[in-house]
Amino acid sequence: MSQWKPAGDKIKTEWGEKLDPENVWSEYPRPIIKRDNWLNLNGLWDFQMTEQGAARPMEYDRKILVPFPVESSLSGIMEQVGSGREVWYRRNFNIQPYWEGERILLNFGAVDWRTEVWINGIKIGSHEGGYDPFSFEITPFLKEGEQEVVVKVWDPTDEGPQPRGKQVRNPRGIWYTPVTGIWQTVWIEPVPAAYVDNLKIYPDIDHEVIKVQPFIKHVRYGDVFKVEIIEDGKVVGEAMAATGQDATVSLPNAHLWTPEDPYLYDMRISVISNSKVIDRIDSYVAMRKISRKxxxxxxxxxxxxxxDIFQFGTLDQGWWPDGLYTAPSDEALKYDIEQTKKYGFNMIRKHVKVEPARWYMHCDQVGMLVWQDMPSGDRTHSWQNRNYYEGTELFRTPESERIFRNEWRAIMDYLQPYPSIVTWVPFNEGWGQFKTEYIAAFTKEYDPDRLVNAASGGNHFRVGDMLDLHNYPQPEMYMYDAERATVLGEYGGIGLVIDGHLWNADRNWGYIQYKTSKEATDKYVEYADMLAKMIEMGFSAAIYTQTTDVEMEVNGLMTYDRKVNKLNVERVRKANQSVIEVLSE
Incomplete structure (x- = not known):
């Protein structure tokens, strides 16, 4: 298509090289609440960049490929934006005739950071947050014929206190290129008068039940819902409840979910009004329990x-050389998880980033435990990593605290139904860390189904379920907590430069670097042997840095373009299995 081509000359993944701009991220984006009728708005949009505060543009002089962020190659733009400018998107769409009489929702997977939306020239809403999905009902603002949607986004990156992960204006070392604007799927779907908007799912294997709480909008008094658990096409458990309540479904002798056997039940939820089914969504559940003892x-x-299980995973930052925050395709998104599995890991720590919903679905299906970080923001005040914290915590402004709490709650609401997630990690290495005891308690109370790793790598408090140590390059246990599980939240960082697969050929970085794959693999196996001995001393989990190279970091198991496995897969897999089996013997 002549209106679009990848920008710049950075390395590309195979999926990016084959990208069809007329068929971008065509899969239904919210698999835990799935509907058949929907309209994908990914693809080419009109694009304009203006000074912050400028009026809505009348003309758009470029095209951008949604859902790739502005700074990425696959967007076709690849320009830094900064806090002094805003980006504008525009496109037209048509409502299907058979949707008449339905409510029409405009859904955004994620937009970084502050979003304002117009339908047919009317401003209909705004949203703050770079990682959580949001929706607007646009029914009252539609007209006959073609519709117009306009989206404005402002993102201060590291000039603001908002969650941003590793985005900085001046990328260097472990800090990467900024990400601005729409970076996940945009879609429209019709829903009935009352509809399922979100879910919370609580499996209880000890009592052989699963509790399901759908959040249903626009209900009438007397409306009810029905939950059906389905195995091989047959309903094996069901329950009904009034809207606003939860339903408990009995599942005796349930097939449990594990990384080795990631068994999922299908689930169907129906909203019933006046004895008539008015909404029905497809979903799935897993029977699994995460705890400590x-x-x-x-x-x-x-x-x-x-x-007992030893959780052994990789630090997964979820960055792509061509799409930055956005994988070039769903196939690419799944590839990293499958490769991590082939390396013999049973867990992934999603590091200071939140992924599209389909990533978590793939973890559910492939069999990967997930530790989910809160994307860091604001600033680092101080960091102590070899003792319990003795300083004064970072003071955040009331506005900064509000932003953090709102987005952390929204992220947990968004991800709660996905069974692969077993641990929440609100803070990492003191980055923006504040009121640790309060945030840890809030997180645990908000989702008691999962463990809480209050402070990964430093600024430790005697709260949460884990004491999380970081040490590079080799594993080391320099602290122990008799009241929490002791884990090695980061170690490794074995670097290997592969020419022709570098983001920047002149500047690359790793904690230690080797010249051959054999040397790097030998060191990996040596560290794994060291780690195995430390499990007897008390380690209950470990995370190796990292899944792939990222920009100037060259310490991945794979190159940044995913074209080369840098370490010997079979040797690493064998070493990893030996580590995991220490607690299985």
Whole structure:
């Protein structure tokens, strides 16, 4: 298509090289609440950049490929924006005739950071937050014929206190290119008068039940809902409740979910008004339990389904050389998870970033435990990593606190139904860390189904379910907590430069670097052997840095373009299995 081509000359993934701009991210984006009727708005939009505060533009002089962020190659723009400018998107669409009489929702997977939306020239709403999905009902603002949607986005990157992860205006070392604007799927769907808007799912394997709480909008008094759990096309459990309540479904002798056997039940939820089904969504559930318990030696161990498990994973930052925050395709998104599995890991730590919903679905299906970080923001005040914190915590302004709390709650609401997520990580290495005891308690109370790793890597408090140590390059246990599970939240960082697969050939970085794959693999296996011995001393989980190279970092198991496995997959897999099996013996 002559109106679009990738910008710049940075390395590309194979999926980016094959990208068809007329068929971009065509999969339904919210698999936990799935409907058949929808309209994908990904593709080419009109694009304009203006000074902050300028009027809505009348003319748009460029095209951008949605959902790729402005600074990415695949957007076709690849320009930094900064806090002094705003970006504008525009496109037209048509409503299907058979949607008449339905409510019409305009949905955004994620937009970074402050979003304002117009339909047919009428401003209909705004949203703050770079990582959580949001929607607007646009029914009252539609007209006959073609519709117009305009989106404005402002993002201060590291000039603001908002959650932003590793985005900085001046990329260097472990800090990466900014991401502005729409970076996940945009879509429209019709829904009935009352409809399922969100879900919370609580499996309870000890009592052989699963509790389901759908959040249903625009209900009338007397409306009810029905939950059906389905196995091989047959309903094996069902329950009904009034809207606003939860429903408890009995599942005796349930098939439990594990990384080795990631069994998922289908689920159907129906909203019923005056004895008529007015909304029906397809979903899925897993029966699994994450907890911690002292072993016979008094060491706190993490358990899955009431059995000790050593969780061994990679630090996964979710960046792409061609799409930055946005994988070039759903196939690419799944590839990283499958490769991590092939390397023999059973867990992924999603590091200071939140992914599209389909990433978590793939983890559910492939069998990957997930530690989910809150994207960091604001600033670092101080960092202590070899003792319990003795300083004065960062003071955030009331506005900064409000932004953090709102987005953290929204992220947990968004991700709660996905069973692969087993741990919440609100803070990392003191980045924006504040009121740790309060945030840890809030997180645990808000989602008691999961563990809380209050402060990964430093500024430790005696709260949460874990004491999380970081040490580079080799594993080391320099602290131990008799009241929490002790984990190694980051280690490794073994660097290997692969020419022809570098983001920047002149500047690359790793904690230690080797010249051959054999040397790097030898060191990896050496560290794994060290780690295995430390499990007896008390480690209950470990995370290796990292899944892929990212920009100037060259310490990935794969190159940034995913074209080369840098370490020997079979040797790493064998070493990893030996580590995991220490607690399985």
């Amino acid at each position: 002292k072993d016979e030696r008094g060491i706190w161990r993490i358990q899955l389904n009431n059995k």
